[in-house]
Amino acid sequence: MKPFDIVIVGGGGAGLYAAMEAMKANPGLNIAVLSKIYPNRSHTSAAQGGANAALANKAKDDTVEMHIFDTIKGSDYLADQDAVEVLCSEAPKIIRELENMGTPWSRLDDKTIAQRPFGGAGRPRCCYCADKTGHTILQTLYEQCLRRGVIFFNEYFALDLCVDGSRSRGLIALNIKTGKVEAFPAKTVVFATGGYAKMYWNRSSNAAGNTGDGQAIAYRAGIPLKDMEFVQFHPTGLRKSGLLVTEGARGEGGYLVNALGERFMSRYAPEKMELGPRDLVSRSLETEILQDRGFDSPAGKYLHLDLRHLGAELILSRLPQIREMCMYFEGVDPIEEPIPVRPTAHYSMGGIDTDNYGRTVMEGVYAAGECGCVSVHGANRLGGNSLLDILVFGRIAGRAAAEEAGRFDPSPISESEVTAKEQEIRSFMSPSGHYERYGSLREDLGHTLGLNVGIYREASKIRQGVEEIVILKERFSHVRVFDSGDIYNTNLLQVLELRNMLDLAETVAAGALVREESRGSHTRTDFPTRDDVNWHKHTTYTLEDGHPRLGFKPVVMGRYELQERTY
């Protein structure tokens, strides 16, 4: 079989942009996009709020410089400043590029792309399409990929990389529709599989499939991960389901209110109030709940996000999806009642360690988007920077892979490698001795992470978490897939995804334990302040003897000196 020039794993914003850009760079390339779902289902579609770019349409004095500074400050100075510069200076161009290819951005009166305020940003620079920004971007990219004739392998689940020393030869994947294990020999592989925050399960806003597949595959192949302990909790998840109410709801003027009727953000961010950065607002909600100023319910304590004063017209025109979600999943109409919310695991700042071109330490392997860690978000991502990240770095990785693809001719993937993977999968269907159900393992994982490696962390609890994850990994070796069929075996997929989450959970907990400081989303009650002397550095994780070996990497500094981060 002739190797592909590029195999892109994941069909969200980063994967599709990479595919489009690679084809644009060299239309003769043989490119495949593998996705475990139809690409238009990807979680990019769930991003509601928007994408930041200093277009200066709304605030005429906005600049790329200010965007860079806001992002670095928002990251609690853990972002690499050269990478942030790439992100922010590419932003206006890429937003216009999307506009030029059909993204239906909302508009200002002067007919330019609309922008609104977002948390942690000094100017209103978040470009949006009502509250369906990610959905419309994903649709546009999918449409443009169809236009270009990108070859999609839909409903293929990537299993593992095939590696020769320091170089990848492609990967092996499961065809979900047939159950066949297939080889994808490739000169280059781009991972764009999204984040891993679903490991927090019910306390996560993520789609069921955001299980960090690309990160786990890379990790198992010996590629280091970076900054995994940084998991962002979004302040406003719906009480029952964890589903997200966009920051746009606060951008439009929504209030956060506790059971005493106070707009409690005045205690934590008197100037920015509800529009403080996410980590700070999440901690504020958690503190209100811990100090007993929340509302009580069987589904747990919660607070109110009140939009009523915005009026029906604004809610219906700017936040229609949010209103629907509140009605479907919470039984609350935000026009009439406040929305019950609490923080929910939302975004993974950590991921596959890459350089500014999406390259990993393994030749021929790239990563982009939430799956990768350049790092532009550092210890805390600003709202509106994740869509931007997938677009900018998806494009860069696509271009870089296209340039590299011409230069290598990898050795083929052998039949025996494929057979070995087939057997591995079969073994899940008939474990020896007693067996475990994936459902209870998954619940336990989410529970222990939420309890021990959640918003507030401390050594004894994290240690408890690490131990429990190791036990869960042992239990997983007895997990059983009950559906023994080949065709569309979702039971098997759930188990394979759980394996990926378990591998990554161990790195999250290990990083949380070792990082003895509080920075961005990582808050240690036993080390409540930022410690730049000892901890102004990235954490890395390499798989060794089945467990993560930790290392460190310096942060790339630039124009901006370390400062205390206040809002």
Added chain:
Amino acid sequence: MSDSVIHQKEESREVTFRVHRFNPQVDSKPYFDDYKIRLEKGITVLRALNYIKEHVDASLTFRAFCQAGICGSCAMRINNMSKLACTTQVWDELAKSREPDVIKVEPLRNLPLIKDLVVEMDPLVEKMKGYSNWVESRIPEDEWGRKEFLVSEEEFLKYDKATDCILCASCVSECTILRANKEYVSPAVLLKSYRMNVDGRDSFHEQRLAGLVKDHGVWDCTHCYRCQESCVKHIPIMDAIHGIREDAIAERGTRDTSGARHAEAFMEDIEKKGKLVEATLPIRTNGVVWTMKNLLPMAFKMVLKGRTPPPPQLVKSTKDIEKFREEFKEMTGHVAKDHAKKTGE
């Protein structure tokens, strides 16, 4: 009445999910499995299916991803209507069930079945490609990213609602034309085509329209409104379909397809005769050769079995019909004028 009062008070209920099953590896034909589970009020159909998969039958197969009503993965037929399982409350469905406490769950129709509740989506993607469901930008590609198109609120509103489509294929599943003709363009693809055609940034309007008026295209729709009724995002899909038709008549006249000619033959009959002359409709719509080849054999059979309708009676020119004719003429006159204005004739 008293029943519903009791139901409102109940916090939990025994519910039977009657679920369509089919695994092509072992089953020769589809069947239904009943899963009886106790559920609390406030549970969605998707959460109930997840529960069944986890605790009762791990082989039960369905798609689900975001679980928040935005990705479109979990569209399925619930109590004979296509919708998203993740946004459908069990209690709401129970109120509609024909058999008490039973909810029927089936795969989408009009797409090939893969297993249980999972259908093949590729035919829909192929149609999106076939009808160029993308913006072909007026700005050349090597100049992308330099400047914005300026779009007024009015222009934006033309396509805003149509971009809500999440391609869940509920409309595809409910479409009555697709039941008869799988090659039919599909409501979702018409909606997307319309969205592209009214976008001022697009330069492919003419070619896309030329494709839409061919056989299996926009003229095949019979206005049953089932697509719009089933749309999970409440998009007025029929407005899009009408929009394409108006556009097609304005741009291309009514001679494109059998559908368009059929519509014209209708108008002509009503205008001239005050009623439809169904016997000659096929000839005027599809031509003599097509009619002889496709309908004559059936006509013979009908004659043999004595099932032909009696010969048409002439309609007497009553006052009402006269009045209708006048109004109709006036109406078509307006249309012709509008048409002339639009095409600049």
